[in-house]
Amino acid sequence: MQVTMTVNGxxxxxxIEGRLLLVHFLRDTLGLTGTHWGCDTSNCGTCxxxxxGEPVKSCTVLAAMAGGHEIRTVEGLAAGGELDxxxxxxxxxxGLQCGFCTPGMMMTARALLDRNPDxxxxxxxxxxxxxxxxxxxxxxxxxxxxxxxxxxxxVRSTLEPMTVGSAS
Ligand code: FES
Ligand code: FES
Numbered sequence: 001m002q003v004t005m006t007v008n009g010x011x012x013x014x015x016i017e018g019r020l021l022l023v024h025f026l027r028d029t030l031g032l033t034g035t036h037w038g039c040d041t042s043n044c045g046t047c048x049x050x051x052x053g054e055p056v057k058s059c060t061v062l063a064a065m066a067g068g069h070e071i072r073t074v075e076g077l078a079a080g081g082e083l084d085x086x087x088x089x090x091x092x093x094x095g096l097q098c099g100f101c102t103p104g105m106m107m108t109a110r111a112l113l114d115r116n117p118d119x120x121x122x123x124x125x126x127x128x129x130x131x132x133x134x135x136x137x138x139x140x141x142x143x144x145x146x147x148x149x150x151x152x153x154x155v156r157s158t159l160e161p162m163t164v165g166s167a168s
Contacts, residue, residue, distance in 0.1 A: 003067040007032070008076030016063050022056075023047045025063035026073060034074040034103050045131030048104035049073045055111045057130075074103040077110060085148040086110050095144030097135035104131050109145045118149055 004013040007030060014029055026032045026049065035058060038044040047058045050072040077084040086109045089095065096102045105128060112119055112127040119127070124145045125138070133141060 001064060003064050005066045005068065006070045008072055018062070018064055020063045021059055022049070022061040022063045022066050022071070023058040025066075026058060026071070029063075032073050032075050036100055036103055038100060043132065044101070044104075045108070045128075046101050046104040048107045048131065050107055050111055053111060053114060055108045072107070072110075074106055077106060084110065085151040086113065086145070088151060089144040089146075089148035090141075093140050093144040093147050095136065095141045101131060101133040101135075105133065105141055109148060112145070113149055113152065117153060119145070121146070 001016060001018055002013060003016050003025075004011060006012070007026070012030065014025070016025060016029065020029075023035060023037050026035045027037065035049055036046040037059060038046040039059075042057055042060050045057060048055045049058045050056070051061070051066060051069050053070075053072075077087055083091070084106075086106050089109075090102060090106060095105070108128055108131060109124075112124065116123060121142055124142050128138070128141065128145075
């Protein structure tokens with residue numbers, strides 16, 4: 001079957017098998033390997049992408065179901081040669097160690113900040129509750145998202161300095 005969708009702002013049309021999952025379409029058909037595939041149980045969340053602005057686990061969506069929709073992957077976060085505030089937050093606050101969970105975490109963070117630019121720690125933890133990180137203990141991931149929220153609001157300088165490198 002033929003499927004057409006928008007991926008990171010570009011229309012793409014491909015012939016696919018109806019059983020193909022979106023995560024494999026992105027990685028194997030389009031070569032967008034920034035979206036990771038981490039489990040067979042829909043639990044880890046490293047495969048999260050945005051579909052029409054909402055985070056979805058791309059291992060639970062058939063590529064055919066994404067037809068006609070707008071998909072945004074981690075490759076589409078940076079714009080105009082500038083990293084997204086979420087990317088800068090993860091970099092500045094050491095929000096990753098091995099980095100395997102990071103694409104999904106950042107896409108979920110982007111969706112959260114798009115609908116709630118000033119989330120509480122509880123709201124951040126709730127937003128990422130469907131995702132697993134085996135390395136960081138989540139503390140610096142939460143700090144990274146708080147940093148991004150402050151950065152895009154232009155108030156980062158009023159926050160306490162980040163504890164870069166103090167994972168867990
Ligand atoms: S690959 Fe683990 S939830 Fe999608
Ligand atoms: S940084 Fe390793 S799983 Fe999250």
